Amino acid sequence: MIPERLRKCVQSGLSxxxxxxxxxxxxxxxxxxxxxxxDDFETVTVYLPAATSHETMxxxxxxxxxxxxxxxxxTHETTQIKGVTRGVRLAxxxxxxxxxxxxxxxxxxLASLGLPRHVTRSLAHWPAFAVDLxxxxxxxxxxxxxxxxxxx
Amino acid sequence: MTLSEISRCFHGxxxxxxASSDRHGxxxxxxxxxxxxxxxxxVVLSRQFFNKTSRNIAENPQVCIEVYDPVTFExxxxxxxxxxxETSGPLFESMAMRIQAIASHTGxxxxxxxxxxxxxxxxRVERVDGYLTGAASPAEPLSPTGGYRTELxxxxxxxxxxxxAEDLETLLAAALDAxxxxxxxxxxxxxxxxxxxxxxxxISCRGYGGGVGAEVAFGEGLxxxxxxxxxxxxxxxxxxxxxxxxxxxxEILSGEGGRTIRPExxxxxxxxxxxxxxxxxxxxxxxxxxLAAESRDPLxxxxxxxxxxxxxxxxxxxxxxxxxxxxxxxxxxxxxxPRALPARMRRHTLTYYRDDDSIFFDGEYLxxxxxxxxxxxxxxxxxxEGRTAFTNRELRLDRSLGLPDLKDNLETRLILLRSRxxxxxxxxxxxxxxxxxxSLVVNAELELVER
Numbered sequence: 001m002i003p004e005r006l007r008k009c010v011q012s013g014l015s016x017x018x019x020x021x022x023x024x025x026x027x028x029x030x031x032x033x034x035x036x037x038x039d040d041f042e043t044v045t046v047y048l049p050a051a052t053s054h055e056t057m058x059x060x061x062x063x064x065x066x067x068x069x070x071x072x073x074x075t076h077e078t079t080q081i082k083g084v085t086r087g088v089r090l091a092x093x094x095x096x097x098x099x100x101x102x103x104x105x106x107x108x109x110l111a112s113l114g115l116p117r118h119v120t121r122s123l124a125h126w127p128a129f130a131v132d133l134x135x136x137x138x139x140x141x142x143x144x145x146x147x148x149x150x151x152x
Numbered sequence: 153m154t155l156s157e158i159s160r161c162f163h164g165x166x167x168x169x170x171a172s173s174d175r176h177g178x179x180x181x182x183x184x185x186x187x188x189x190x191x192x193x194x195v196v197l198s199r200q201f202f203n204k205t206s207r208n209i210a211e212n213p214q215v216c217i218e219v220y221d222p223v224t225f226e227x228x229x230x231x232x233x234x235x236x237x238e239t240s241g242p243l244f245e246s247m248a249m250r251i252q253a254i255a256s257h258t259g260x261x262x263x264x265x266x267x268x269x270x271x272x273x274x275x276r277v278e279r280v281d282g283y284l285t286g287a288a289s290p291a292e293p294l295s296p297t298g299g300y301r302t303e304l305x306x307x308x309x310x311x312x313x314x315x316x317a318e319d320l321e322t323l324l325a326a327a328l329d330a331x332x333x334x335x336x337x338x339x340x341x342x343x344x345x346x347x348x349x350x351x352x353x354x355i356s357c358r359g360y361g362g363g364v365g366a367e368v369a370f371g372e373g374l375x376x377x378x379x380x381x382x383x384x385x386x387x388x389x390x391x392x393x394x395x396x397x398x399x400x401x402x403e404i405l406s407g408e409g410g411r412t413i414r415p416e417x418x419x420x421x422x423x424x425x426x427x428x429x430x431x432x433x434x435x436x437x438x439x440x441x442x443l444a445a446e447s448r449d450p451l452x453x454x455x456x457x458x459x460x461x462x463x464x465x466x467x468x469x470x471x472x473x474x475x476x477x478x479x480x481x482x483x484x485x486x487x488x489x490p491r492a493l494p495a496r497m498r499r500h501t502l503t504y505y506r507d508d509d510s511i512f513f514d515g516e517y518l519x520x521x522x523x524x525x526x527x528x529x530x531x532x533x534x535x536x537e538g539r540t541a542f543t544n545r546e547l548r549l550d551r552s553l554g555l556p557d558l559k560d561n562l563e564t565r566l567i568l569l570r571s572r573x574x575x576x577x578x579x580x581x582x583x584x585x586x587x588x589x590x591s592l593v594v595n596a597e598l599e600l601v602e603r
Contacts, residue, residue, distance in 0.1 A: 027179050027181075027215060067181045119224070139204075143183065
């Protein structure tokens with residue numbers, strides 16, 4: 001059964017972060033742009049800006065391991081997905097509208113906290129990489145005593 | 153790039169991210185409420201509920217954090233190596249107090265607390281190139297102090313005004329006025345320590361449109377925490393935590409109020425404050441009160457402001473002490489002034505509740521505790537004997553008012569009473585007529601009811 005919280009991860013307006021580690025286990029992080037699934041969460045695709053994800057791409061190429069953090073800005077409700085990369089590709093131009101829409105929704109979320117929309121819109125977002133990963137584990141990562149509890 | 157050059161990133165306005173990895177190389181990523189800048193080579197992370205990250209750090213001391221400039225939204229990645237966890241000492245105490253303040257605000261005292269202060273060595277600081285496209289907001293120079301200011305002149309002026317003030321009301325009004333003019337602090341509050349009640353009472357505020365008389369218990373919220381700890385608290389990026397905390401606090405307070413017919417006075421404070429600077433007013437070891445400044449600007453208060461407000465706080469504390477001392481000395485030897493006849497106009501009902509000394513006018517809460525007893529005494533004598541002229545000395549000598557023999561804070565209570573009357577029930581006023589003397593001015597027909 002798919003946890004409700006995992007389903008929420010593909011909603012718009014979320015803050016998305018990915019974490020990776022290199023072969024020496026040195027971690028790195030990078031802001032993501034959007035998340036979607038086409039096989040009911042057996043895999044998810046996370047979009048990362050090409051401009052800022054060099055290190056993340058290099059780590060994925062080496063270790064294939066990926067952690068994706070999805071957070072609702074206003075409530076801090078946060079979910080972490082962990083899995084193994086299935087494939088990495090340059091996102092096709094057909095996906096550009098989707099990525100832009102997600103960035104716009106993120107700008108709306110942050111605007112409610114006072115960050116001007118034009119600042120969020122200026123985040124590098126295209127071209128982007130699309131990383132497919134198999135969902136292995138899902139954790140509650142909302143700040144508090146339950147952070148780290150498995151949801152799947 | 154040095155850490156001090158990106159100091160805005162450490163104000164907690166935009167949550168930072170931490171990536172860690174376990175001994176097998178499985179990454180973990182999560183948010184950090186705040187990264188504390190310790191010095192040019194070290195940062196500190198607070199550990200409250202860290203769990204997985206904590207376990208990873210125990211296995212693998214290398215972490216990566218990403219921090220964001222709250223003005224330009226530019227990003228920096230910091231490569232860190234874990235050094236040690238502190239569970240006592242000045243660093244721990246200082247961080248614990250900040251967390252206690254937030255916990256108190258969110259109704260989580262004792263639940264949400266600092267377990268440890270994790271100190272990390274900063275190995276590298278890297279700007280995330282290409283994070284923003286060219287359309288970014290106009291970047292401001294990164295300056296922790298904000299450039300040239302007029303604080304020195306402001307400090308001089310505040311000192312002069314405080315030293316010249318003949319009474320507490322003038323002193324506090326002058327101090328808050330100068331803080332607004334010379335420091336740009338538009339929202340300020342002074343609360344005095346009511347030792348007998350174990351609470352702080354708002355005696356003067358600026359920029360809130362009321363709020364005098366609001367009470368804060370020791371250890372409650374930012375202000376109560378500062379009073380209990382007697383340490384300065386400077387908090388930035390309060391947006392999410394304090395907005396939520398204020399809502400919870402209001403609920404808790406309304407729940408504690410007991411009978412619904414006695415509404416609590418709303419606590420002073422901006423509903424959307426994004427930063428706060430709260431300073432204990434102390435003379436020697438004694439806490440006189442608390443001075444608090446708030447702002448909607450998440451970066452309003454820097455170290456510079458903390459230093460200056462600290463100096464002003466000391467002067468205000470000494471000034472309060474001096475004025476109160478003079479007031480007590482002056483009272484000796486003053487005879488009660490003559491009586492006068494009351495005026496009569498509109499009709500109001502004032503109800504005095506004996507069990508908590510609270511007074512309501514036409515069903516609306518006015519004041520309680522010692523100021524309530526004082527007002528009732530004055531009104532009773534006015535009603536019975538037609539008296540309108542009173543002295544502080546006779547109030548001090550009246551045992552029924554329950555003023556302590558030493559440090560009775562009578563002047564404070566009278567200011568509070570005057571301010572509440574002005575704000576809520578202007579039909580009755582207390583007008584100073586000289587040092588240690590005042591008149592009761594009643595511009596209404598009053599029915600006094602005791603329950």
